[in-house]
Amino acid sequence: MRPETEADLADMIASASGPICVRGGGTRGVHLDGAVLETGGLSGITLYEPGSLTLVARAGTPLAEIEAALDAEGQRLAFEPMDHRGLLGTSGAPTIGGVVSANVSGPRRVSVGACRDFMLGVRYVDGTGTLVKNGGRVMKNVTGYDLVKLMSGSWGTLGVLTEVSLKVLPKPETAAGVLIDGLSDVDAVQAMAKALGSPFEVSGAAHIPRGLNGQPVTMLRIEGFAGSVAYRADQIASLFGGMSVRVERDPETVAKGWAWVRDVDTFQGTEGDVWRVSCTPSDAAGLGAKMKLAALLYDWGGGLIWARVPEGTDLRTRLGAFDGHATLVRGAGQAKFQPEPAPVAALSRGLRARFDPKGILNTGLMG
Template identity: 45%
Template sequence: MAAFQPADVREAADIVRQAAAEGRRLEIRGGGSKAAYGAGPAADIDIDILDTGRLVAIVDYDPQELVLTAQAGARLSDIEPLLAGNRQMLAFEPPRLNALLGSAAEPTLGGILAANLAGPRRLSAGAARDHFLGFEAVSGRGLAFKAGGRVVKNVAGFDLPKLMAGAWGALAALTTVTVKVVPRPRTAATVVLVELSDARAVQAMTAALRLPAEVSGAAHLPQMDGQAVTALRVEGFAPSVAVRVERLKSTLKGFGEIVVLDEADTTELWASVREVAPLAARPGALWRLSLPPTHGARATAALAGDGARWIYDWAGGLVWLSLAEPRAARVRAVAGELGGHATLVRSDRTAGAPAFHPEAPAVAALTARVRTAFDPQGVFADRRGLGSLGSGA
């Protein structure tokens, strides 16, 4: 295995063209924090690395326009403090997942966008792809190209940033990316309901989202410090937060005991949810189920047993499920029956179980055509068994 570190887009294009000419395959890697996400490469496939470790510059940041352009290898540890200095942030609350994946590496902005990963605020702010404005990249043909721009209005025809988000580098190597940023909330609080069943918690979260309370996070942790916790986050200016907290308390009082967390405890709790901390140290398989929110409890009821543990995010639309064995066929059957899909994030036994949910034949055919258009020789390796391009997280 060889590793290549281009200094700019032209060098990246040269590396890809050379790989295509020699029949070699490349895996794009940023910080390497998500290298363990999904199944590992097959033993008989020789894959070289296209490493964005030298593409780390912040190209342009305009706080007044709420736009940031950076090279794909720019690290979150550099970007987030820069934004915080102007009371701004990445709206989609990107998770690091270091403990979950056993990695000490720092995530990169390009890697987060390529994986389309978002944290609890996806509920109100949307996915990473919804804030991905434009990019420069190299296709599998070794051709540098650009798409999108600095504002949403620049997107015409095919919205290629949304296609790249969730493609995990299987279409092109991102070299520069542009994202929309947002103001950071002045304060935050969390309304917590205690000891609800999973089904009852989903009902409470659904009721909260129907209110004009602008809930920015809704999660249920059945085993949080020995008790079930259902959490609803509100953010903004202090007077507005106070009013919305009271509105939630009044509406949800029939669900039982209510506790309100201050800003410090709110930050700690939602960091735990974002990083899937309650399940990070558990051995075995770790699944990520994307479902219609009201079906989350139905999925876990069908998959319970044998030491299964889970937490709910996105008001039940995202279920993190820990199992002793992968049980891939069963998990994917349940997710599919409920209108969702399942990703095998981590497992000691991944043979024969691709990370991403298998596609329906018609969708698989469309995906193949898209991939052929960008990468006709299959230069960019797909060791995870990629599902629908752009479905992401």
């Protein structure tokens, strides 16, 4: 099924008698039972007002098309969405609806927030075939239920997005990176916390225990106007006197380094399962130690850990109880999403029953 209009989509869902697998660009490799419903026919930017930092696009619009339109006006999606194709070995083209449905947010989340924090409005068709609109085109529009944030990260289980409205931001004039070599995971998490807690506006904080040369490197990013970036980079470097610190001032090199972090390039083309662990940053090093022989990448100042482990590893059991959750991103044979505590699971079931009473949208994906 490939609807070309919202009316077509509503008819397809209303008349469906069995499960529907909602698919955007097909880059996430999600395979579910049921008829495949592709959103690629619902494509195109319907409104872009650079002066008001607002963009509206149909859900099936390729992310590359949106980024090209923004780049032409010196703007960007500040939440820096990841491209999963290299990590998962998939093809296709990421769509803006897929980004929103999975709340895909990259390294800059640590400073500016997630995809859902830039959402202004949504249009979607729920499991009954009803077209729903919520939100608007300005951040102050918060009347009624906040379905905008609810749909961001719902993975198509509550409705099929047809259009999204987003706030965009100007691109910075330049960027620099502060690199600290040789830190242990414990010391790196402390260093990232120190940098993020400083007044120097760090927009990225990551640590790779085994970097490109096999040695640990801690990465800090600074963005903005050239004079400010130069000053802040030097000030951040000075926070770590006595350590092996380098400042990278070439913005293209900095951009490539953070794209490497964003897309988890270090695990691309490798064997093993890949997990995504969200946690309290101060717990990150301890959790990393529990993963034992895993290959790791810390992002968000330690709040996000990417882990590559031998195929079939039950990482949740190995980690035990902690304040966060572990999601299997690449691998088979285990639940993708962390099982929810009973009270939360009851709320989730209630929401799905309300939005999708026939139980047909991406059935089984989120429990």
